[in-house]
Amino acid sequence: MLKIYKSNCETLYELALSSAPVKGAWYNLINPTAEEIDAVAAATNLPHDIIKAALDEEERSRVEIEDNYVLVITNIPIMRGKDMYDTLPLGIIITADYFITVCLEPNDVLACFNSSTAKTFSTFKKTRFLFQILYKSATLYLKFLEQINRRSDDIELQLRRSMQNQEFFQLLELQKGLTYFTASLRSNGIVLEKLLRLRSNTQLQHLIKMYEEDEDLLEDVIIENKQAIEMVEMYGNILSSMMDAFASIISNNLNIVMKFLAAMTILLAIPTVIASFWGMNVNVPFSESAYGFLYVFLLATTITGISAFTLWKKGMF
Numbered sequence: 001m002l003k004i005y006k007s008n009c010e011t012l013y014e015l016a017l018s019s020a021p022v023k024g025a026w027y028n029l030i031n032p033t034a035e036e037i038d039a040v041a042a043a044t045n046l047p048h049d050i051i052k053a054a055l056d057e058e059e060r061s062r063v064e065i066e067d068n069y070v071l072v073i074t075n076i077p078i079m080r081g082k083d084m085y086d087t088l089p090l091g092i093i094i095t096a097d098y099f100i101t102v103c104l105e106p107n108d109v110l111a112c113f114n115s116s117t118a119k120t121f122s123t124f125k126k127t128r129f130l131f132q133i134l135y136k137s138a139t140l141y142l143k144f145l146e147q148i149n150r151r152s153d154d155i156e157l158q159l160r161r162s163m164q165n166q167e168f169f170q171l172l173e174l175q176k177g178l179t180y181f182t183a184s185l186r187s188n189g190i191v192l193e194k195l196l197r198l199r200s201n202t203q204l205q206h207l208i209k210m211y212e213e214d215e216d217l218l219e220d221v222i223i224e225n226k227q228a229i230e231m232v233e234m235y236g237n238i239l240s241s242m243m244d245a246f247a248s249i250i251s252n253n254l255n256i257v258m259k260f261l262a263a264m265t266i267l268l269a270i271p272t273v274i275a276s277f278w279g280m281n282v283n284v285p286f287s288e289s290a291y292g293f294l295y296v297f298l299l300a301t302t303i304t305g306i307s308a309f310t311l312w313k314k315g316m317f
Helices: 034-044 115-120 126-161 165-200 212-277 292-313
Strands: 002-007 012-015 025-030 062-065 069-081 084-095 098-103
Touching: 002 034, 012 115, 025 034, 034 098, 062 165, 069 126, 069 165, 084 126, 084 165, 098 126, 126 165, 126 212, 165 212, 212 292
Parallel strands: 025 098
Antiparallel strands: 002 012, 002 025, 062 069, 069 084, 084 098
């Protein structure tokens, strides 16, 4: 899907692909077709491989600088389902006249820049627009991390009441999402630091021109990213400790059950052995007595009772 936008500090309006290229336009590509990539390449005079760079799910975050463009690839957070968090590459290309974004899927980061929020951003202020997108991505990480934290607390309460495999699978999904977030946030941090160093590069003034407000915004993005890194590490440690703790509890409960079954097996074996002795086809005590069965029963009960008391004293019950 290809959408072309242009803002004038008040409204955001959409341009037709067939219209002539307009300076300051924003080309937004979401899982584009080959024809759409060709159209954007022709309108912006960009190489095809640069436009398609972010269409690789495994693409790493990086900054690529050339004479006529700057390519920024950052990993943004997405939510694919309940307890399922992932990251996705977002490519941002800045030329002297155009601003291009490329992503494989619709996402909450770019969705925030629409006609209802047109007063908060400008497509022709390309540097600030770039930092606003990065800031939105960083805040979205924080939002998802808070959701993961609340969800892990809910699962912990469920695990306290019942030890079901479903809860452990949910914790596993959350831990997988935190792992993705950790790797992406660290690589994004490297990209942000590199962008911060570009402010002193006078050769890129025609592509990235930073004013004081832009530098402040970029520093805010770096702070938010560092905070997200600290939070994801903390929540990851908590989640790992929680899974280890509940795994130990399950193992301990299993040991208690096995110990109880072992004790019951011993107690049930005592009357069985005694009954086996008195069931032999030989002369045995009390065989001639009218109360022989009662004597054998009392003997088995007494020995079993003494054994049960001994096992109870040893903590087998």
